[in-house]
Amino acid sequence: MNASTRNPGLTRRGLLKSAGAIGAAGLILPASYRKAMAEPKRGGTFRIGFGHGNTTDSLNPALWDQAFVQVLGNTMHNYLTVIGADGQLEPELAESWEASSDAATWTFKLREGVTFHNGKDLVAADVIASLNHHRGEDSASAAAPIVEAITDIRADGDKVVVITLQAGDADFPFILSDYHLPILPAEDGRIDYDNGIGCGGYILESFEPGVDAHFTRNPDYWKSDRAWFDRVELYAILDSAARQNALITGEVDVIDRPDLNTIHMLERAGVNIISVSGTQHYTFAMDSRADPFSNNHVRLALKYGVNRQQMVDTILSGFGVVGNDHPIGRSNRFHADDLEQREFDPDRARHHLREAGLDSLTVDLSAADAAFAGAVDAAVLFSESAAQAGININPVREPSDGYWSNVWMVKPFSAVYWGGRPTEDWMFSTAFAAGAPWNDGFWEHERFEELLRAARSELDEDLRAEMYFEMQQIVRDEGAIVIPMFSDYVMATADNVMTPDQIGANTTLDGVRATERWWFA
Amino acid sequence: MAHIWRMIAQRLGFGLLTLFVVSIIIFGATELLPGDFAQAVLGQAATPEAVANIRRELGLDQPVYVRYFDWLFGVMQGDFGTSLAQRGRPVSEMIMSRLGNTFFLAIYAAAMAVPLALTLGVLVALWRNSLFDRVANSTALSAISFPEFFVAYILIFVLAQSGYFPSMARMPAGADLGEKLYRAFLPALTLTLVVTAHMMRMTRAAIINLLASPYIEMARLKGMRPSRVIIRHALPNAIAPIANVVAINLAYLITGVVVVEVVFVYPGLGQLMVDSVSRRDIPVVQAIALIFAAAYVLLNLTADVISTLSNPRLMHRT
Numbered sequence: 001m002n003a004s005t006r007n008p009g010l011t012r013r014g015l016l017k018s019a020g021a022i023g024a025a026g027l028i029l030p031a032s033y034r035k036a037m038a039e040p041k042r043g044g045t046f047r048i049g050f051g052h053g054n055t056t057d058s059l060n061p062a063l064w065d066q067a068f069v070q071v072l073g074n075t076m077h078n079y080l081t082v083i084g085a086d087g088q089l090e091p092e093l094a095e096s097w098e099a100s101s102d103a104a105t106w107t108f109k110l111r112e113g114v115t116f117h118n119g120k121d122l123v124a125a126d127v128i129a130s131l132n133h134h135r136g137e138d139s140a141s142a143a144a145p146i147v148e149a150i151t152d153i154r155a156d157g158d159k160v161v162v163i164t165l166q167a168g169d170a171d172f173p174f175i176l177s178d179y180h181l182p183i184l185p186a187e188d189g190r191i192d193y194d195n196g197i198g199c200g201g202y203i204l205e206s207f208e209p210g211v212d213a214h215f216t217r218n219p220d221y222w223k224s225d226r227a228w229f230d231r232v233e234l235y236a237i238l239d240s241a242a243r244q245n246a247l248i249t250g251e252v253d254v255i256d257r258p259d260l261n262t263i264h265m266l267e268r269a270g271v272n273i274i275s276v277s278g279t280q281h282y283t284f285a286m287d288s289r290a291d292p293f294s295n296n297h298v299r300l301a302l303k304y305g306v307n308r309q310q311m312v313d314t315i316l317s318g319f320g321v322v323g324n325d326h327p328i329g330r331s332n333r334f335h336a337d338d339l340e341q342r343e344f345d346p347d348r349a350r351h352h353l354r355e356a357g358l359d360s361l362t363v364d365l366s367a368a369d370a371a372f373a374g375a376v377d378a379a380v381l382f383s384e385s386a387a388q389a390g391i392n393i394n395p396v397r398e399p400s401d402g403y404w405s406n407v408w409m410v411k412p413f414s415a416v417y418w419g420g421r422p423t424e425d426w427m428f429s430t431a432f433a434a435g436a437p438w439n440d441g442f443w444e445h446e447r448f449e450e451l452l453r454a455a456r457s458e459l460d461e462d463l464r465a466e467m468y469f470e471m472q473q474i475v476r477d478e479g480a481i482v483i484p485m486f487s488d489y490v491m492a493t494a495d496n497v498m499t500p501d502q503i504g505a506n507t508t509l510d511g512v513r514a515t516e517r518w519w520f521a
Numbered sequence: 522m523a524h525i526w527r528m529i530a531q532r533l534g535f536g537l538l539t540l541f542v543v544s545i546i547i548f549g550a551t552e553l554l555p556g557d558f559a560q561a562v563l564g565q566a567a568t569p570e571a572v573a574n575i576r577r578e579l580g581l582d583q584p585v586y587v588r589y590f591d592w593l594f595g596v597m598q599g600d601f602g603t604s605l606a607q608r609g610r611p612v613s614e615m616i617m618s619r620l621g622n623t624f625f626l627a628i629y630a631a632a633m634a635v636p637l638a639l640t641l642g643v644l645v646a647l648w649r650n651s652l653f654d655r656v657a658n659s660t661a662l663s664a665i666s667f668p669e670f671f672v673a674y675i676l677i678f679v680l681a682q683s684g685y686f687p688s689m690a691r692m693p694a695g696a697d698l699g700e701k702l703y704r705a706f707l708p709a710l711t712l713t714l715v716v717t718a719h720m721m722r723m724t725r726a727a728i729i730n731l732l733a734s735p736y737i738e739m740a741r742l743k744g745m746r747p748s749r750v751i752i753r754h755a756l757p758n759a760i761a762p763i764a765n766v767v768a769i770n771l772a773y774l775i776t777g778v779v780v781v782e783v784v785f786v787y788p789g790l791g792q793l794m795v796d797s798v799s800r801r802d803i804p805v806v807q808a809i810a811l812i813f814a815a816a817y818v819l820l821n822l823t824a825d826v827i828s829t830l831s832n833p834r835l836m837h838r839t
Binding site: 054055056057058063065138139140141142144145206208209210211212214235236237238239241242245246248249251252399401402404405406437438 | 554555556559560561562563564566567568570571574578605615618674677681682684687688689694784785786788792796797799800805
């Protein structure tokens, strides 16, 4: 969870090398960036340019997907819990919580003195309505699967909410920090998201989907040491050249997703590049039900046939780290640091092919830039490196339009983007648990399921760590997903934008909380 | 004059028919695209249950023809429906501000491009095959030959990075006309560079074509100055082809500028159309398609009326 920040004059490679030498835990900043540690102060209009934003975006949290609406949500709303910059869970609207001994019943105590932008006090009914928005048979929410485990929510007085789960889940409070689950004021047991009222640090002034959103500071915000700006403006600037120009010419103060191919030009223009390595990873999913991927030796041959470092260097321009065929990032609590890193090894790939009874292998790999930026190039690279092991990968360029409905989880071998999840259980349950809707390897593993269930309700941290280590090993060696690289969250900021010395690694823009945590010099 | 009115009425009738056909084609084409709104808006997060629930909520589970006729009857009563993405927001309201922006940019660009193109056209016809003609022609042709985004990037590089003009054409709320003109200058200039060549060369060709006519020769023989020959005698007869090419370019300025909108982050109709197609937000796609088609129909009609009025032979045809 290092925030590596650099100015012109300090090269990224040099920085990464010295970071590696000192040890990944150190925070390395160039001397000129020390001013970042100055005391935060109020004022200014903070403008962010996003590489996302669509005219179909809405204020309905159930349909939020990309960074623009995630930041929108985190700017105007608060959540029960929030993931801190250090990756630990922090209380937000929930002041404290406790679990029953089986971790299946959770009691949340709400904070006193929190008011919505319309002056209404926060009470338990608001929390219940906000969570119920995603639950039930008729749910049209993208967050339905993550709240599926909730069997009952009830109020105990005005300030206590009791949530009952199907089964124990030690990480349940983490789920409540998900960007789909802001707390909105309830009216007759329902939330009216269209009126734009929340209890966050800024009040929504206007929102033009796919164009911009404007906010003013909430004068009654309950946090005194957050939300430093007078105004916040979010802009959708889809074209990466336009986004970079907007930053260089001072039209915006921060941009996300600068074009990595031309990032050296941004550095020359005197802006700061912030790069945080987190949970975001790019994968190639194999359908483990379909031949030839049903044979684990074939899957291993493919895993050994990918040149990971080359992908990080070319596709990510070095802004990332190699993956080890499991989805747990280095910033996660239970990342298996001791697990041996899988390297490109054509001989072992050949060996596994022989074990599978094959002399050579020919497969189609579907990719489109909708999967992730550079996915088609990555497929070609994969094909080149695998060819050295006698594997013919035929990269198929699919249309970006409709990629998620027509290619992903439909074609047997496809490129995929994962934002990652803040907890091990969440990530594994989402994409590796048997029968999970997004288990894109269609993978089932008995021992893995057993561990997944046991670890979920286990409250002893050491035991959990052991179980998650074993699960990472199982996924690495028997899983159906090639995970060659973890991609950094990369942002560029103007000189006068100050950040805390630790930046959230759970998603882009400081855990999509930049509007709350950053300030102007 | 009655002849003109009859023509206008007839053409408007055909125009309506065109719009009807366009609406069927667009609706059908959007249907043919893989996926629907529910899948597109949920993207990677789509689960079968959520997709089914959204479809049911929005009536997307109805057969195609039911949805089309629902939409058509709504439109006949002046109701374009609500966007699938923002249920509380009528399509008309969503489109209005974008339409205003699109017209503003189109008029701004046209106000620069049309006088420039016509003046240059007359001048190059006057001094044809001179050095001026060659320089003007090759400059205009190079401007039109580069892709729009390239022209736009060059302008940003030269005029925005040096700080003369903003690279983003976003309009702050309550901006006055002066500021609007300033902020939208680069996109308008880009479009001017892109459309000028076509109009200029058409003007030149139309005038030069006429210069071979006997009545022009007569004018010359009686000792008239070349500039007067062109402006008094050639230009009025060249109005018909010029009006046509101007109409086509104006229609293009309204309908075809999505690339410029994206590069300059200008919230116009083109971007809305592209977004709505990619998310299969059919009511919005349909409404914009109708606006675009109507722009072509009306501009072509205007061009035809102008050419008829400019030509007495057509005026007095029975």
